[in-house]
Amino acid sequence: MYKDTVYSAFNLLMHYPPPSGAGQHPQPQPPLHNKASQPSHGVPQLSPLYDHFSSPHPTPAPADISQKQVHRPLQTPDLSGFYSLTSGSMGQLPHTVSWFTHPPLMLGSGVPGHPAAIPHPAIVPSSGKQELQPYDRSLKAQADSKAEKEAKKPTIKKPLNAFMLYMKEMRAKVIAECTLKESAAINQILGRRWHALSREEQAKYYELARKERQLHMQLYPGWSARDNYGKKKRRSREKHQESNSDPGSPKKCRARFGLNQQTDWCGPCR
DNA sequence: AAGCCTTTGAAGGTC
DNA sequence: GACCTTCAAAGGCTT
Numbered sequence: 489m490y491k492d493t494v495y496s497a498f499n500l501l502m503h504y505p506p507p508s509g510a511g512q513h514p515q516p517q518p519p520l521h522n523k524a525s526q527p528s529h530g531v532p533q534l535s536p537l538y539d540h541f542s543s544p545h546p547t548p549a550p551a552d553i554s555q556k557q558v559h560r561p562l563q564t565p566d567l568s569g570f571y572s573l574t575s576g577s578m579g580q581l582p583h584t585v586s587w588f589t590h591p592p593l594m595l596g597s598g599v600p601g602h603p604a605a606i607p608h609p610a611i612v613p614s615s616g617k618q619e620l621q622p623y624d625r626s627l628k629a630q631a632d633s634k635a636e637k638e639a640k641k642p643t644i645k646k647p648l649n650a651f652m653l654y655m656k657e658m659r660a661k662v663i664a665e666c667t668l669k670e671s672a673a674i675n676q677i678l679g680r681r682w683h684a685l686s687r688e689e690q691a692k693y694y695e696l697a698r699k700e701r702q703l704h705m706q707l708y709p710g711w712s713a714r715d716n717y718g719k720k721k722r723r724s725r726e727k728h729q730e731s732n733s734d735p736g737s738p739k740k741c742r743a744r745f746g747l748n749q750q751t752d753w754c755g756p757c758r
Numbered sequence: 759a760a761g762c763c764t765t766t767g768a769a770g771g772t773c
Numbered sequence: 774g775a776c777c778t779t780c781a782a783a784g785g786c787t788t
Binding site: 645646647648649652655656659669670671672673674675713714716717718719720722 | 778781
Binding site for chain 2: 774775776777778779780781782783784785786787788
């Protein structure tokens with residue numbers, strides 16, 4: 489799927505090279521060791537390798553990069569191939585590689601609704617049912633249209649982290665080797681393989697992820713991961729909230745009850 | 759049809 | 774600073 493859309497971030501970065509150190513956006517700091525994200529299967533987690541990646545020679549960038557975005561919207565009309573691979577091999581790090589294609593920037597949010605458009609709550613027929621007058625219907629249609637536009641707004645996704653980039657590349661291989669299709673099982677295998685990688689091998693993906701984040705920051709300066717919070721409705725969360733014991737995330741749940749969901753692996757899938 | 763499962767890492771929030 | 778939560782991908786499975 490991801491092979492159909494090959495988006496060259498090389499070209500993109502040629503147009504929008506990363507800013508020099510004192511740019512608008514600070515360089516991402518090496519992430520703290522997060523106990524919460526320790527693997528449940530007891531494999532010691534390698535510390536992130538950003539220390540090795542602090543480039544002493546950052547590529548200079550135009551100061552007006554955000555304005556360039558405004559005047560030169562990205563040329564990626566199709567969002568279906570949001571992420572793409574530039575080549576099948578990760579053996580050699582390309583100078584710049586983009587794993588995600590960038591949806592058109594959302595500029596100008598349209599005409600905002602006027603507060604006066606909200607009918608006074610007191611003006612309600614005694615029946616409790618509000619009969620819409622022609623004027624009200626027009627307002628309702630306007631509101632619907634606005635909501636529709638909101639829904640159609642392309643979501644700016646989070647940039648992929650190192651492991652996600654690794655998964656994207658290796659998934660097909662694991663599927664072929666193990667004749668599995670279920671993503672949950674495949675991801676377990678990929679998680680094991682990820683930990684089996686050497687630091688150097690992982691470093692390639694950490695570096696790619698770092699570039700992805702950098703590019704993402706340049707393309708969407710005001711974007712926050714928080715923007716996408718709540719867009720996925722979760723049943724489990726509601727379940728957990730209903731429960732008094734509040735076991736929390738599935739990870740915590742398993743840890744708490746000592747569950748081991750590792751299945752029996754075939755040889756190549758270890 | 760929508761959400762879950764499963765993984766790691768990043769980021770935002772709370773205390 | 775420690776800890777928690779959410780979301781990135783993916784596709785079969787469940788509700």
